Every structure is written in C-alpha cells, then in structure tokens.
Amino acid sequence: MEPSQQPRPFRRRDPLSTREAILCAARELVAERGPEGMTISEVAHRAGVNRGTAYQHFRNRGELATAVHDWFGGTLAMLLSSDLPVSERIDRFLEFIVGHPEYARLWIDEMLSIPNGRPNESWKTFVAALEVFAESIGAQPGIDPERLGRILVSAPLVWSLWANRAVTEEDRSLEVRHFSHEIKRMLLFGVLNPEAWPEMVAEVAKPALADKAQ
Amino acid sequence: MEPSQQPRPFRRRDPLSTREAILCAARELVAERGPEGMTISEVAHRAGVNRGTAYQHFRNRGELATAVHDWFGGTLAMLLSSDLPVSERIDRFLEFIVGHPEYARLWIDEMLSIPNGRPNESWKTFVAALEVFAESIGAQPGIDPERLGRILVSAPLVWSLWANRAVTEEDRSLEVRHFSHEIKRMLLFGVLNPEAWPEMVAEVAKPALADKAQ
DNA sequence: GAATTAATCAACAACGTTGTTGATTAGATG
DNA sequence: CATCTAATCAACAACGTTGTTGATTAATTC
Known part of the structure; x- marks a missing residue:
C-alpha cells in the first residue's frame, strides 16, 4: 500500500446525521444477519464512515447493539x-x-x-x-x-x-x-x-x- | 506456555459419536446465538474435541452449517x-x-x-x-x-x-x-x-x- | 505381529475484528 | 482573525477465527 498523494478526503461534518447513518446501517445489518452478525467494521463500511468514527459515537459493539435495541423499543409503542x-x-x-x-x-x-x-x-x-x-x-x-x-x-x-x-x-x-x-x-x-x-x-x-x- | 511433560492425552477413537458430538454442539450453538453466532472453535470446545478434528469431519464452517440444516429437515417431517x-x-x-x-x-x-x-x-x-x-x-x-x-x-x-x-x-x-x-x-x-x-x-x-x- | 488406514491433535499463517491512540482539520466561539 | 472543541480518520497492537499441514497413534487388516 503506497502512501496516497492526495490529501485525506474528509467528509462534511455533521455528527447528528453521521450517528444516524451508523445506527441505520447497524439496524440493517442486525436485520440481515441477526444480532451476532453485526460487526462494527461492516456497519462503518455501509455507513460510509471510518471505523474509528463509529467508536467516537458508540463506546463499543455492545453499546451500538443496545442503541439499536432502544431505537426499536421507541417505535414499538407507536405501532401497537x-x-x-x-x-x-x-x-x-x-x-x-x-x-x-x-x-x-x-x-x-x-x-x-x-x-x-x-x-x-x-x-x-x-x-x-x-x-x-x-x-x-x-x-x-x-x-x-x-x-x-x-x-x-x-x-x-x-x-x-x-x-x-x-x-x-x-x-x-x-x-x-x-x-x-x-x-x-x-x-x-x-x-x-x-x-x-x-x-x-x-x-x-x-x-x-x-x-x-x- | 511450557511444553507439557505428559504424553498427549488422546481420546478414545469413535468417529461416529465424535461426529455426533460435534453436530450436537453445533445445533446447540446455532440455537443459542443464531446461525452467525456459531464458530468452529466454540463448537469444538463444547464437543470436547480438538478444532482440527472438527475439520476432519466437516470441510469448513459452511459444511457444518448445512449439516445442521439437514439434520433439522430430517426431523421436521416426523413432527408435522x-x-x-x-x-x-x-x-x-x-x-x-x-x-x-x-x-x-x-x-x-x-x-x-x-x-x-x-x-x-x-x-x-x-x-x-x-x-x-x-x-x-x-x-x-x-x-x-x-x-x-x-x-x-x-x-x-x-x-x-x-x-x-x-x-x-x-x-x-x-x-x-x-x-x-x-x-x-x-x-x-x-x-x-x-x-x-x-x-x-x-x-x-x-x-x-x-x-x-x- | 507387521503394515495400513485414518482419527486425533498441536502448531502455523492468513485474515478479520476489536478497541486505542494520535494526527488532522471542520466548524464553533471569542 | 485567533483559539478551541470535537469530528473524522489512519495506523497499531491484541485477539479470535479460519483453514492447512504434519506428527502421533488407535484401530483395522492382512
């Protein structure tokens, strides 16, 4: 892997929607592969975000999982x-x-x-x-x-x-x-x-x- | 980890029941953690068998998974x-x-x-x-x-x-x-x-x- | 009982994931 | 404009999993 000549491609900063993108990708992945099938790497990749950024928003894998869980609990009442x-x-x-x-x-x-x-x-x-x-x-x-x-x-x-x-x-x-x-x-x-x-x-x-x- | 003095503890050889033990542990694990949560390492550990032995009986993770799947299909008819x-x-x-x-x-x-x-x-x-x-x-x-x-x-x-x-x-x-x-x-x-x-x-x-x- | 087969295991390399750290800089604040 | 915060990323080390290989030896066969 040669060092890239181009400047690092920073994305526009918008922490709220970044977080939302991560959560959304996480939900998607849990849905596809079940809770054990969700990896931070894949989540970050799908959200188009560096893996480190995901760790900025969620302390670790478990915290992301419970965030998915909580989002779910919130919308459940509405539906029933x-x-x-x-x-x-x-x-x-x-x-x-x-x-x-x-x-x-x-x-x-x-x-x-x-x-x-x-x-x-x-x-x-x-x-x-x-x-x-x-x-x-x-x-x-x-x-x-x-x-x-x-x-x-x-x-x-x-x-x-x-x-x-x-x-x-x-x-x-x-x-x-x-x-x-x-x-x-x-x-x-x-x-x-x-x-x-x-x-x-x-x-x-x-x-x-x-x-x-x- | 120091080299063990004792001779290697070989288990009694009984390929059929070894295979059954592996399959059984695999079923158990799939049940507990879902299909993505099953790892050969954990399966072998639960079956009380070396990981390499599991690879002797099943070519790879996928093959073990379909073996679980097939066992399931077989007993299903009986139940319905x-x-x-x-x-x-x-x-x-x-x-x-x-x-x-x-x-x-x-x-x-x-x-x-x-x-x-x-x-x-x-x-x-x-x-x-x-x-x-x-x-x-x-x-x-x-x-x-x-x-x-x-x-x-x-x-x-x-x-x-x-x-x-x-x-x-x-x-x-x-x-x-x-x-x-x-x-x-x-x-x-x-x-x-x-x-x-x-x-x-x-x-x-x-x-x-x-x-x-x- | 000698030779063969194959069941079992330990060790290895390749790979992916995890969580951490430090560098970079966008955006906010003064 | 100067400063500060924190959002983003690349790089790293530790770890677990995967699949392979070669050594060991329990059974089987002749």
Missing part, C-alpha cells in the same frame, strides 16, 4: 397503539411490517431475548389493551390475553419476513391481501368447525388449569 | 405428520417444541431464510395435508391453507422460546397448558364475536383478491 377500526389496524400493521423487514427481525429477536434484556413496557400496555378487549362484547368469551397476544404478534412477524421473498411490489401487496384475509377470517370464525369436534369443545370449556388434573 | 387426534397432536407438538428450544430456533431461522436455502419438502406435505383438511367437514369454510399454515406453526415456535424463560419445570408445563388451552379455544371459536363485527364479516365474505378492488 392506535384508534383505527380493527380491520384497518390489521392492514396497516401488516403493511408496515412487510415494508420494514428489519423491524420484524428485530422484534423477533426482542421476543426471544427478553430474559437478558430489560422488561418491555410497550408489550405490557398492549396486553393490558387486550385484557380490556377480552371483557368487551366484541370478543369471544374465555380469551387468555397474554397468550393470545403472543399469537397475534408473532404470526404476522414471521410471515412478513417470509413474504418479503416476493420480488415485485405487486406480489408483495398481493401476499399482504391474502394474509390479511386469512387472519381476519380466523379471528372471526376460527379454524375448526365446533360441531365436528365435540370432545375438544368440552375440553376447552374447562379452564386451562383443570385440563389435565385428576 | 402424525395420526393422533388433533387435540393430542397439538399438545405433543407444544411439549416437544418447548422441550427442544434449539429446534424451535432452527425452525424459525429456516422459515426466515428460505430464499437462500433449498425448498423445504416437509413444509409442502404439511400444506398439502392442510388443504385436505380445509375441504373436510371438520374445517371452517374458506380457509387459506398456505397462510394458515404459517400462522399455526410460527406462533407456537415464537411462543415456545419465550416460554422457556420459565425456571422451574412446573412453570414450564403450566405455561404449556395455558397456551394449549388458548390455541385450541382460538381454533374452535376464533377471537372476535362475529355478531359485533358485521362489516368485517362482510369483508371476509368476499374473496381476498376482490377486497380492495374497484
């Missing part, structure tokens, strides 16, 4: 709470999550790593909202908000990442409509025809804790 | 097909998946990385079985097998990893019963009370493709 009617809320949610695969991936990682991380405030408020809903006239009786919440969130997350295999924008929005239709259908009517499954109906009629007792 | 009644099948599935978190994690990675990997044969047969079911008297009308399959599989997978935070064995089996109850309830009755959501019922009555047309 809304005053739109349910049907539109579902569509908005699905569209957002398909349009932001890095977000879906982060969310899944978040769900899988709660023991290590801090407790998640926005998740609690989401479950609280489900509890209110479960008591309302619009809900089926006997709902378990905590577990239903897991189902309602995780299924679209995993699906959305899968759906992003679609190449064209058209294919993607078609897939959104298909999934939206199926999940609404399921929410309204379930999957099994109760008349054909009397034993299961009887089993579910009992509370969960008594199921396997005796 | 069964002649048990539905209710028990659900319980067995949930118990297995909670008892084998490394499997759940691998499965999720698999679902998220289909574009890179080879197409998944066992998934196709699973969807085919769902198609047959969808036409049967036991099913609700209008089911979309492909999308329903995603929901039915991904939700328990993500839940199971979350459920493994439970410390005691008792807590875990309690959680299994709760989730089992909720998912059966949902399969039978859905989530929303159709009478309270006439617009959504009307929306779902139309086929998915016509939803947003006009």
Whole structure:
C-alpha cells in the first residue's frame, strides 16, 4: 500500500446525521444477519464512515447493539397503539411490517431475548389493551390475553419476513391481501368447525388449569 | 506456555459419536446465538474435541452449517405428520417444541431464510395435508391453507422460546397448558364475536383478491 | 505381529475484528 | 482573525477465527 498523494478526503461534518447513518446501517445489518452478525467494521463500511468514527459515537459493539435495541423499543409503542377500526389496524400493521423487514427481525429477536434484556413496557400496555378487549362484547368469551397476544404478534412477524421473498411490489401487496384475509377470517370464525369436534369443545370449556388434573 | 511433560492425552477413537458430538454442539450453538453466532472453535470446545478434528469431519464452517440444516429437515417431517387426534397432536407438538428450544430456533431461522436455502419438502406435505383438511367437514369454510399454515406453526415456535424463560419445570408445563388451552379455544371459536363485527364479516365474505378492488 | 488406514491433535499463517491512540482539520466561539 | 472543541480518520497492537499441514497413534487388516 503506497502512501496516497492526495490529501485525506474528509467528509462534511455533521455528527447528528453521521450517528444516524451508523445506527441505520447497524439496524440493517442486525436485520440481515441477526444480532451476532453485526460487526462494527461492516456497519462503518455501509455507513460510509471510518471505523474509528463509529467508536467516537458508540463506546463499543455492545453499546451500538443496545442503541439499536432502544431505537426499536421507541417505535414499538407507536405501532401497537392506535384508534383505527380493527380491520384497518390489521392492514396497516401488516403493511408496515412487510415494508420494514428489519423491524420484524428485530422484534423477533426482542421476543426471544427478553430474559437478558430489560422488561418491555410497550408489550405490557398492549396486553393490558387486550385484557380490556377480552371483557368487551366484541370478543369471544374465555380469551387468555397474554397468550393470545403472543399469537397475534408473532404470526404476522414471521410471515412478513417470509413474504418479503416476493420480488415485485405487486406480489408483495398481493401476499399482504391474502394474509390479511386469512387472519381476519380466523379471528372471526376460527379454524375448526365446533360441531365436528365435540370432545375438544368440552375440553376447552374447562379452564386451562383443570385440563389435565385428576 | 511450557511444553507439557505428559504424553498427549488422546481420546478414545469413535468417529461416529465424535461426529455426533460435534453436530450436537453445533445445533446447540446455532440455537443459542443464531446461525452467525456459531464458530468452529466454540463448537469444538463444547464437543470436547480438538478444532482440527472438527475439520476432519466437516470441510469448513459452511459444511457444518448445512449439516445442521439437514439434520433439522430430517426431523421436521416426523413432527408435522402424525395420526393422533388433533387435540393430542397439538399438545405433543407444544411439549416437544418447548422441550427442544434449539429446534424451535432452527425452525424459525429456516422459515426466515428460505430464499437462500433449498425448498423445504416437509413444509409442502404439511400444506398439502392442510388443504385436505380445509375441504373436510371438520374445517371452517374458506380457509387459506398456505397462510394458515404459517400462522399455526410460527406462533407456537415464537411462543415456545419465550416460554422457556420459565425456571422451574412446573412453570414450564403450566405455561404449556395455558397456551394449549388458548390455541385450541382460538381454533374452535376464533377471537372476535362475529355478531359485533358485521362489516368485517362482510369483508371476509368476499374473496381476498376482490377486497380492495374497484 | 507387521503394515495400513485414518482419527486425533498441536502448531502455523492468513485474515478479520476489536478497541486505542494520535494526527488532522471542520466548524464553533471569542 | 485567533483559539478551541470535537469530528473524522489512519495506523497499531491484541485477539479470535479460519483453514492447512504434519506428527502421533488407535484401530483395522492382512
């Protein structure tokens, strides 16, 4: 490597947007390769920034990782709470999550790593909202908000990442409509025809804790 | 590091179980840290084997990774097909998946990385079985097998990893019963009370493709 | 029991990543 | 304009991982 004749090519200084560029690249990388796959080198490279600059903004790898994590927590609440009617809320949610695969991936990682991380405030408020809903006239009786919440969130997350295999924008929005239709259908009517499954109906009629007792 | 006086401590030779130990450690590691988090060094260390030995059994990191992948594909079919009644099948599935978190994690990675990997044969047969079911008297009308399959599989997978935070064995089996109850309830009755959501019922009555047309 | 095979390991070189340091200078402040 | 702060970068050392090679020897075969 010969010493370059040209003066060092300094970039225009704008620490705020530099930091944002680094964070953005980090999110992207975590989304692509999972949290362990993110390296400072690659992040800096993608952000078009010297590796040392990244260390100026984030003390070390761990701090960058938690910064990604925090950014995520911030936007999560926004997504779960809304005053739109349910049907539109579902569509908005699905569209957002398909349009932001890095977000879906982060969310899944978040769900899988709660023991290590801090407790998640926005998740609690989401479950609280489900509890209110479960008591309302619009809900089926006997709902378990905590577990239903897991189902309602995780299924679209995993699906959305899968759906992003679609190449064209058209294919993607078609897939959104298909999934939206199926999940609404399921929410309204379930999957099994109760008349054909009397034993299961009887089993579910009992509370969960008594199921396997005796 | 001084040269050791003792003769080199050779381990009893048993290539088959050595290979199995390496594969097992690899699975464990992929489960814990995701596919990018698996290093040959750590795998060898956990398997109690010299790193060079690992290279004797697997040409390189990639080959070990696909070996893990293949092991997974093999056991997948077994899990999805069964002649048990539905209710028990659900319980067995949930118990297995909670008892084998490394499997759940691998499965999720698999679902998220289909574009890179080879197409998944066992998934196709699973969807085919769902198609047959969808036409049967036991099913609700209008089911979309492909999308329903995603929901039915991904939700328990993500839940199971979350459920493994439970410390005691008792807590875990309690959680299994709760989730089992909720998912059966949902399969039978859905989530929303159709009478309270006439617009959504009307929306779902139309086929998915016509939803947003006009 | 001698010769062969191959399973196991230690040591090596090449490479990538990490975190640190010191030099350079853009932009802010006086 | 002179000074100061801190944003940016290049270079460095320490470390871990990768894949290779050659030595050692447990099993197997003849």
